[in-house]
Amino acid sequence: MADLQDILYSIYREIQPRIGEGKVADYIPELAKVDPRQFGMAVLTVDGKIYCVGDADVAFSIQSISKVFTLTLALGKIGEGLWKRVGREPSGSAFNSIVQLEHEAGIPRNPFINAGAIAVTDVVMAGHEPREAIGELLRFVRYLADDESVTIDQTIARSETATGFRNFALANFMKSYRNIQHPVDHVLGVYFHQCALSMSCEQLAHAGLFLAARGSNPLTGHSVVSPKRARRINALMLMCGHYDGSGDFAYNVGLPGKSGVGGGILAVAPGIASIAVWSPGLNKVGNSLLGSVALELLAARTGWSIFGD
Structure with a gap:
């Protein structure tokens, strides 16, 4: 080679x-x-x-590359129990589809589409205030990268929060099926910040x-x-x-x-x-x-x- x-x-x-x-x-x-x-x-x-x-x-x-790191954190917290809340199959639908979520009773098809990643974020938040969960994720990514200069772009996080209506819909829909346990605005606050790494x-x-x-x-x-x-x-x-x-x-x-x-x-x-x-x-x-x-x-x-x- x-x-x-x-x-x-x-x-x-x-x-x-x-x-x-x-x-x-x-x-x-x-x-x-x-x-x-x-x-x-x-x-x-x-x-x-x-x-x-x-x-x-x-x-x-x-x-969405951040979803790999939050998945790793969530598996560290609850292990294989995660798969009761999120599937492991390819979706075949748009990453922000609500139709598939309804068809499958609030269980997202996999952890990398938006609904699945939001459910994973909910798991990562257990026992944490939103600010603490964001801090834990940032520390974890800095640890993986061995680089303390990794940051979250607050401007992008705000931009996503202001326009993330479909993500709010997905999260509320899962909340109705009891697959989101924390307040929706808290979960999405963490989710938008992780995406803004x-x-x-x-x-x-x-x-x-x-x-x-x-x-x-x-x-x-x-x-x-x-x-x-x-x-x-x-x-x-x-x-x-x-x-x-x-x-x-x-x-x-x-x-x-x-x-x-x-x-x-x-x-x-x-x-x-x-x-x-x-x-x-x-x-x-x-x-x-x-x-x-x-x-x-x-x-x-x-x-x-x-x-x-």
């Missing part, structure tokens, strides 16, 4: 003429202001080497490294989750991490991944590396258009797909 940095440069050269393609998420006013002409990629291997191209050091709103590709690759290394961070020696739990989180990312584009992503890239409407994608090559890519322009199902292309090229040029070369 060619040198990993050379592979990243070759991907960057190939993608450069297309930078700016796709449509930024405009239903969150603050995200609509982001310049789409940006692209960054960072690959952190389990032996601690990092390779970067483009805007890999520029912080962006990770949005601001990280660079480099920081995000560090935060996801435990999923590539059987549940432990090989750089710090910290054990985060058991190998079995890391494997199961990866399985959920592969099946459900890209909304109703998850099948396409598995088909083309073949790696567990989680996207966010800020244009970021966290991908995992188990046993090899954690990968973060960011390009704000989205495709029609809400995943980073060029981020998906870059990961497909990376998988093809490294042979990292979990399904083989």
Whole structure:
């Protein structure tokens, strides 16, 4: 295999003429202001080497990628009991669908669609005031990234709160089925703040490294989750991490991944590396258009797909 940095440069050269393609998420006013002409990629291997191209050091709103970290926290709190409240199946519907939620009696299809992530946030809040729950999540992500400079973008959190009517509908609907236990406005306050986590590709690759290394961070020696739990989180990312584009992503890239409407994608090559890519322009199902292309090229040029070369 060619040198990993050379592979990243070759991907960057190939993608450069297309930078700016796709449509930024405009239903969150603050995200609509982001310049789409940006692209960054960072690959952190389990032996601690990092390779970067483009805007890999520029912080962006990770949005739904944060759901991986809240899921990890929730599993740490109540373990397999979580699956009484959230399913583990691909949704096949829009990430904010209320129709599916009604059909399935208030049990969201998986933890990565909005309703599922809101239920997970409700679990994380147990015993906490909203401010404490936000603080716990921020400390956890800083611990995973081994970086105290990770922050929450308050402007984006406010923007989401002001426009999150459908999320309020989803949460109230689950509340009617007793699948939300805290006040809806408290749960959504935490949820909007977790989505407003601001990280660079480099920081995000560090935060996801435990999923590539059987549940432990090989750089710090910290054990985060058991190998079995890391494997199961990866399985959920592969099946459900890209909304109703998850099948396409598995088909083309073949790696567990989680996207966010800020244009970021966290991908995992188990046993090899954690990968973060960011390009704000989205495709029609809400995943980073060029981020998906870059990961497909990376998988093809490294042979990292979990399904083989």
